[in-house]
Amino acid sequence: xxxxxxxxxxxxxxxxxxxxxxxxxxxxxxxxxxxxxxxxxxxxxxxxxxxxxxxxxxxxxxxxxxxxxxxxxxxxxxxxxxxxxxxxxxxxxxxxxxxxxxxxxxxxxxxxxxxxxxxxxxxxxxxxxxxxxxxxxxxxxxxxxxxxxxxxxxxxxxxxxxxxxxxxxxxxxxxxxxxxxxxxxxxxxxxxxxxxxxxxxxxxxxxxxxxxxxxxxxxxxxxxxxxxxxxxxxxxxxxxxxxxxxxxxxxxxxxxxxxxxxxxxxxxxxxxxxxxxxxxxxxxxxxxxxxxxxx
Amino acid sequence: xxxxxxxxxxxxxxxxxxxxxxxxxxxxxxxxxxxxxxxxxxxxxxxxxxxxxxxxxxxxxxxxxxxxxxxxxxxxxxxxxxxxxxxxxxxxxxxxxxxxxxxxxxxxxxxxxxxxxxxxxxxxxxxxxxxxxxxxxxxxxxxxxxxxxxxxxxxxxxxxxxxxxxxxxxxxxxxxxxxxxxxxxxxxxxxxxxxxxxxxxxxxxxxxxxxxxxxxxxxxxxxxxxxxxxxxxxxxxxxxxxxxxxxxxxxxxxxxxxxxxxxxxxxxxxxxxxxxx
Numbered sequence: 001x002x003x004x005x006x007x008x009x010x011x012x013x014x015x016x017x018x019x020x021x022x023x024x025x026x027x028x029x030x031x032x033x034x035x036x037x038x039x040x041x042x043x044x045x046x047x048x049x050x051x052x053x054x055x056x057x058x059x060x061x062x063x064x065x066x067x068x069x070x071x072x073x074x075x076x077x078x079x080x081x082x083x084x085x086x087x088x089x090x091x092x093x094x095x096x097x098x099x100x101x102x103x104x105x106x107x108x109x110x111x112x113x114x115x116x117x118x119x120x121x122x123x124x125x126x127x128x129x130x131x132x133x134x135x136x137x138x139x140x141x142x143x144x145x146x147x148x149x150x151x152x153x154x155x156x157x158x159x160x161x162x163x164x165x166x167x168x169x170x171x172x173x174x175x176x177x178x179x180x181x182x183x184x185x186x187x188x189x190x191x192x193x194x195x196x197x198x199x200x201x202x203x204x205x206x207x208x209x210x211x212x213x214x215x216x217x218x219x220x221x222x223x224x225x226x227x228x229x230x231x232x233x234x235x236x237x238x239x240x241x242x243x244x245x246x247x248x249x250x251x252x253x254x255x256x257x258x259x260x261x262x263x264x265x266x267x268x269x270x271x272x273x274x275x276x277x278x279x280x281x282x283x284x285x286x287x288x289x290x291x292x293x294x295x
Numbered sequence: 296x297x298x299x300x301x302x303x304x305x306x307x308x309x310x311x312x313x314x315x316x317x318x319x320x321x322x323x324x325x326x327x328x329x330x331x332x333x334x335x336x337x338x339x340x341x342x343x344x345x346x347x348x349x350x351x352x353x354x355x356x357x358x359x360x361x362x363x364x365x366x367x368x369x370x371x372x373x374x375x376x377x378x379x380x381x382x383x384x385x386x387x388x389x390x391x392x393x394x395x396x397x398x399x400x401x402x403x404x405x406x407x408x409x410x411x412x413x414x415x416x417x418x419x420x421x422x423x424x425x426x427x428x429x430x431x432x433x434x435x436x437x438x439x440x441x442x443x444x445x446x447x448x449x450x451x452x453x454x455x456x457x458x459x460x461x462x463x464x465x466x467x468x469x470x471x472x473x474x475x476x477x478x479x480x481x482x483x484x485x486x487x488x489x490x491x492x493x494x495x496x497x498x499x500x501x502x503x504x505x506x507x508x509x510x511x512x513x514x515x516x517x518x519x520x521x522x523x524x525x526x527x528x529x530x531x532x533x534x535x536x537x538x539x540x541x542x543x544x545x546x547x548x549x550x551x552x553x554x555x556x557x558x559x560x561x562x563x564x565x566x567x568x569x570x571x572x
Contacts, residue, residue, distance in 0.1 A: 004397070007396055007397065007398065008396070008397070008398035008399065010396070010475050011392050011396035011397075011398040011401075012398065014388050014389070014391075014392040014396075014475075015389060015392055015404065017385065018385050018388075018389045018408075018445050018450075019404065021385075021444065021445045022407065022408055022411055022445070022447070025419075025423070025441065025442055025444075026411040026414060026419070026447075027407075027411070028422075029419045029422030029423055029426065030414055030418060030419065030422075032422045032425070033418060033419070033421055033422045036421075036422075043428075090313075090316065093309045093312055093313060094313065096306075096309065097306060097309050097310065097313065098306065100310075100313075104313050104316075104317065105562065106554075106558055106562070107317050107320055107321055108316070108317075108320050109561070109562070109565070110320065110321070110324065110551075110554070111320060111323075112565075113500060113550055113554050113561065114324075114504075114547045114550055114551070115503065115504040115506075115521070115522050115525075115543075115546050115547065115550070116504060116506065116522075117504075117506055117521075117522035117523075117525045117526050117546075118327075118522070118525055118542075118543035118546045118547055119323065119543075121525060121526075121528075121529075121539050121540075121543050122323045122324070122326065122327045122540065122543055123323060125326075125327075125330065125536055125539065125540065126323060126326060131339065131341070132339055132536075134326055134341060137341040166319070166320070166323075169320070170320070171565055174562055174565045174566055175565065175566060177566070178565075178566030223415070227415055227416075227417055229417070229506075229507055230506040230507065230522075233506070233510075233526065234526055251417045251507075254417065254421075255420075255507070255511075258420075258421050258424075259424075259511060264421055264425070267421055268421055271417060271418050271421065272418075274417065274418075275414075275415070275418050278415065279413070
């Protein structure tokens with residue numbers, strides 16, 4: 001055996017188990033799921049039949065599924081810009097304070113590091129109706145009226161969304177700060193020499209140079225909000241995704257179809273739809289930003 | 296940015312904003328902790344500090360005979376440590392192979408592994424469950440752990456780090472007649488400990504916090520991980536808020552400790568790229 005062949009053999013030996021893993025636990029399940037979305041596969045059924053597009057027809061005729069898609073869109077469309085704009089502002093402020101940057105950064109990222117289930121239950125406790133919830137207690141004490149929050153079909157989704165913004169904020173702030181570190185100070189100095197104001201520096205230099213980082217965050221956070229599950233599962237009232245399905249996300253719909261109703265085929269087609277949406281949104285974002293990056 | 300000082304007199308308002316935000320970010324944790332120190336009579340009084348702080352809630356969730364909490368804590372620890380050890384070994388081995396070996400198909404294999412990052416967990420849990428049922432893995436540690444034994448993100452991270460490593464050291468070890476696996480353990484791994492630390496921390500945090508798959512993979516309360524247990528706590532504890540807040544506090548404790556020790560690596564890891572699982 002030549003030296004090169006021996007080295008290649010060693011490489012394949014090292015890669016053996018991982019390749020079996022990636023094919024067996026990532027690709028094959030994905031393909032299996034796509035195939036099963038065209039069948040009436042159910043955990044309680046003995047046989048499996050091909051049903052063509054019947055599952056897709058049934059979910060798109062299901063008002064709960066359509067509602068879950070609308071809710072998912074609300075989470076993503078409202079949540080992503082909110083968290084990006086807020087974290088950008090925080091990062092810009094943090095970048096100019098002379099002291100304590102590290103400490104603030106650490107405080108802000110704490111919600112991102114801790115278990116979502118645990119912080120969700122803390123917020124659930126704080127959102128309680130009077131006299132149990134601290135937020136309502138504060139509202140009442142300053143003369144505002146008490147709110148239903150998670151118990152209301154109109155306020156529950158924004159409340160869950162706010163909690164997720166609170167969770168993701170520190171993460172985005174750190175990524176923005178890291179992006180700002182890469183801006184060469186010589187550019188700033190030169191612009192300042194030319195008499196640029198602080199606002200001009202921000203608009204003409206900082207923000208354009210942060211565009212790649214912003215793109216990364218829009219994609220990551222967009223996917224994050226489109227996939228929202230744990231927050232909804234642990235914060236929703238009056239049945240999962242309640243009240244009245246007003247907070248139900250697409251992922252929660254899929255979970256319930258699969259593991260409450262055991263309609264695996266229907267759940268598989270719903271997850272295929274969600275996957276297509278995530279993929280399409282990501283590609284469109286990349287495309288739009290690509291044009292902006294190359295102006 | 297010392298030069299900006301003269302031009303930006305607005306440092307005081309900046310600190311006001313940052314401190315107010317700190318209150319918003321930290322108050323839930325404070326309220327959780329203080330609630331866990333209250334007894335059943337104080338929990339519904341909206342006073343910030345408990346009049347008579349007590350550790351009874353902690354004693355009760357850890358020591359009372361029908362509490363499953365210690366078991367959940369143990370389950371989470373087992374799952375977190377075992378998957379992290381596995382990920383560290385396989386991801387660094389694959390990263391090393393892809394960075395330092397030449398063989399046919401290398402590029403395709405790399406792309407194949409990286410492309411799995413595009414597949415969200417939600418798309419896979421249904422077939423994973425079918426697989427786990429067929430192989431009788433449901434409700435076992437292996438059933439909870441198997442999807443996370445190797446991480447594509449970790450492979451990517453380790454490959455990037457390994458690529459910057461000088462070849463001379465590895466070649467020198469080969470000339471000395473060392474075999475490949477000992478070279479990997481004795482020469483390669485010590486050179487990438489910073490990357491291993493980042494990978495270990497994020498993998499442990501991710502597994503400790505994981506919810507969707509453990510929720511599906513377990514069937515009996517004995518096998519719950521902490522997040523699954525907490526989500527079911529309200530049923531078990533009967534809206535016993537002081538117990539729920541105590542459980543939440545304890546579930547965060549290992550992470551807060553990891554966080555305080557490794558804050559530099561965590562900030563660096565987040566800055567490196569999007570690390571969410």
